[in-house]
Structures are given as structure tokens and as C-alpha cells.
Amino acid sequence: MHKRITLSFAVIAVLTIVLGSPFAIVAQTPPHYDLLLKGGHVIDPANHIDEVRDVAVLQGKIAAVEKNIPADQAGKVVDVSKLYVTPGFIDIHYHVGHGGAPLNWFTPEARAHALPLGIPADMALQSGVTTIVDAGTAGAETFLEEKEEVIDRAKVRVLAFLNIVANGMGGGLEGSLDQMDSRLCAATITRYRDIIVGVKTAHYWTKEPWDAEHVPWAAVDRAIECGTLANVPVMYDFWPRPDRTYEDLLKKMRPGDIHTHVFAQQFPIILADGKINPALAEARARGVIFDVGHGAGSFWFRSAVPAFKQGFIPDSISTDLHTGDYNVLSMDNVMSKFLAMGAPLDDVIRRSTVNPAAEIHRPELGTLSVGKDADIAVLELIKGHFSYIDCGVAKMDANERLVGRMTIRAGRILYDPAGLSMVDWEKARPQYFSSPERGDSLPARADDYPRD
Ligand SMILES: [Zn+2]
Numbered sequence: 065m066h067k068r069i070t071l072s073f074a075v076i077a078v079l080t081i082v083l084g085s086p087f088a089i090v091a092q093t094p095p096h097y098d099l100l101l102k103g104g105h106v107i108d109p110a111n112h113i114d115e116v117r118d119v120a121v122l123q124g125k126i127a128a129v130e131k132n133i134p135a136d137q138a139g140k141v142v143d144v145s146k147l148y149v150t151p152g153f154i155d156i157h158y159h160v161g162h163g164g165a166p167l168n169w170f171t172p173e174a175r176a177h178a179l180p181l182g183i184p185a186d187m188a189l190q191s192g193v194t195t196i197v198d199a200g201t202a203g204a205e206t207f208l209e210e211k212e213e214v215i216d217r218a219k220v221r222v223l224a225f226l227n228i229v230a231n232g233m234g235g236g237l238e239g240s241l242d243q244m245d246s247r248l249c250a251a252t253i254t255r256y257r258d259i260i261v262g263v264k265t266a267h268y269w270t271k272e273p274w275d276a277e278h279v280p281w282a283a284v285d286r287a288i289e290c291g292t293l294a295n296v297p298v299m300y301d302f303w304p305r306p307d308r309t310y311e312d313l314l315k316k317m318r319p320g321d322i323h324t325h326v327f328a329q330q331f332p333i334i335l336a337d338g339k340i341n342p343a344l345a346e347a348r349a350r351g352v353i354f355d356v357g358h359g360a361g362s363f364w365f366r367s368a369v370p371a372f373k374q375g376f377i378p379d380s381i382s383t384d385l386h387t388g389d390y391n392v393l394s395m396d397n398v399m400s401k402f403l404a405m406g407a408p409l410d411d412v413i414r415r416s417t418v419n420p421a422a423e424i425h426r427p428e429l430g431t432l433s434v435g436k437d438a439d440i441a442v443l444e445l446i447k448g449h450f451s452y453i454d455c456g457v458a459k460m461d462a463n464e465r466l467v468g469r470m471t472i473r474a475g476r477i478l479y480d481p482a483g484l485s486m487v488d489w490e491k492a493r494p495q496y497f498s499s500p501e502r503g504d505s506l507p508a509r510a511d512d513y514p515r516d
Pocket of ligand 1: 199
């Protein structure tokens, strides 16, 4: 068998020399793409692209990002001129699933009756997001439920930080030390390493008096222990107290660890003299990561604007969307706030794509590199009069708004509410006008492009 294969290669080699390369014949055939986004302004910070280019997709992957790809080379062509085309956004602070769930839910002795914390994962697609990272809604005990009910069924890619609290977030057990088993946490991460990218600590003993069990750093220390055992970053939601200062937290954080909610009211980002706290620069120099995690209670312009003016911008932009959060609305809303403060568009895109990809150690995400999954956002930058709000019920006026217009995940058009990729209904093919009479009837759709 081995000899026969060797012989076959020898024959091909001889024929190649005599007749010319068979691959040359393949190269002469026009390449055929499934989808071509034509005429958009491509911003792909990972590849230093910031100009008008066409983007071609084949079999769910990015196939070409070039100038003037002929329209006849693609099965479907979408005119995206006057729009921006970027890698799909990565929102590393999102909440899906139930969260801390009581055992024996329907019995009187259930230990809590918390409402669900998470929102539908696929809502993220409405603002150009193709990857969300659940920020510790589930812990070791509740992760499998979240995975089977939400993560495995979502169209958007869902990754997760695992809560150091085994029961997860919001179920009433976030102050229970017996819930913070760093070995169980690390074992769960190891088992689901394809999904879990880090550890989360949050909401630990924010105002109750300390006692023998509840010492100031218990939750943070155990999260770091789990992160070290599993070799993943820790994401911190934190509340400083006199015995547990902000500066001490920043010193405890390891390089690559992520401080989310950086512009929340409880952090002394801006000191009394109006200068930015030097502890931030010291932490950043050691490799500590700063993330927005806007949420219902973690973004104040009074911190964000002076910090921005002094050159401090968080490494990643994220929403912290959950069921208590409908004023934040979306990733494009949070990104628009940074445009309003004066950040250039390409920088805002960088902090929503390649940066968060690096933070969660998934460098294959957040780019339009050829061969990677075709996760693409098509965006419009609208000029006009807009206002953006913070969590202190104050607002900022602005003249731009970034809006997600179309979202593509692995080559599938999952969000296109204005029909950029669709034909006028009157020009649709005949089967669109038919009512399906039998199970095997052709679908009454204007095209066959995958959209779900
Ligand atoms: Zn959160």
C-alpha cells in the first residue's frame, strides 16, 4: 500500500513536470464566494486595515479582504457602501442563564427564589456582537444547566467566566465561603475549557460587618487560587472598604487579570485634585486589564470623562447586560458613549474586537483575517443630535451614533432587519409567492442564503 502511494506521487510528479502543474488549472477557475460585502469601509485593527475594501466569505470563513472583488464571483452580493464593516464585536461582560439557582426550587425549603439574571444570548446580535462572554452568572454547580439551556443553543458564540461561588450569581449564596471551592472551580474550568475562559468574583460582603469567617479578601483570594490552578484570568467586580482598599485590589491583581466596572461609582479613579489615581497606571504597567462593564450601576461620566481626558481608556468595552439593565440597551450604545467622549472610531472598534479577544486568550476571534470564522458586523455611523446617559442619571449630548445594521456569524446572516441582503419583495423568485402545501414544498423565501 505504502509503495503504491509513493508510486502515485511519482506519477503525478512526472505528469506535473511534463504537462504543467494541475494546480495551475485550478487557479485559472474563477474563485467562487458565498457572500460578498461590497464597498464598505473596513476597519480591522488586528490587520491594520482602515479603508474601503470588499469582504468575501466562503463556507463560513473569511475568504478575501481586497479592493474591487468582482461581483460575479459571489453567490450573494450585499452593497454596504457608506457603511462600516468590522470584525463581529466581543462583549466580555454579558449575562445569560438563570444565575444562582435554588436547589429544590418548588419546595418551601428552597434556599432562594431569585429571578433569572440573564437575558437571551442572541439579543447581542442586534448590535454587531458575535461573541459574548457570560460574566460569572453560573458557578461550578450551575454551569451545566446554563450550558445545556443557553450556551449550546445560542446562535451567537457564548463563552463564560465561571463564578468562584459554585451556585453562581444572585442566588443568595455569594457571601458563603463554603461555596467558594477553588479546586472545584478549577476542575470545572478544565472540563469545559472550550467554553470557560476565566474566573469571576463579585458582590462579596460589600457592607456587612466582618466576622471570623467573612474576612475581607476571602472571595478575591479564592478566585485567584482558582485562576492560578486553571491558568486563566480572573475578572473582578469589587467593592472597596476601609479594610479592603481599591489600591490593594489593584496590587493583588495578576498580569492579565481583568478589572471590570472600572467607571463605577465606588472606585476612586479621580482623586480630589482632579488627577487620575496613579494606581491605575501602575497596575496597567504590570499588565492588569481594565474593562468597562457598563451595566445598570457601573458607569459614571464623572469618572470616565476626566480619565479619558488624561489618556486613560479601558482596554475593552463591554455592556454587563442583564435583566436589570434595559437602559444600557446594547454594545453599540456603550461604544457610542466612547465616541461621544472623543475616542476615534478605529480605537473604539479595537477595544471591542482584538483587545477583548486577547484578554480571553482567543486571538483567533475579533479579526477579519482570511481563514478565520466569518464573524462580521456591518455598522452605520449616523450624524445628528443624540444623548447618552450614565448610571448616576446624568447625560451627555453628542452628534454621532454607531448602530449595528447587519450581523454575520460564521458566514450566516443572523441579523438584517433593514434587508440589506434581501431583494424587494415584488422581485422575489416565484417560490416566495407560493403557500407551502406539503411538508416537502420549497420554502416560501426569496433566497436560500443561510440566515439562522
Ligand atoms: Zn455583571
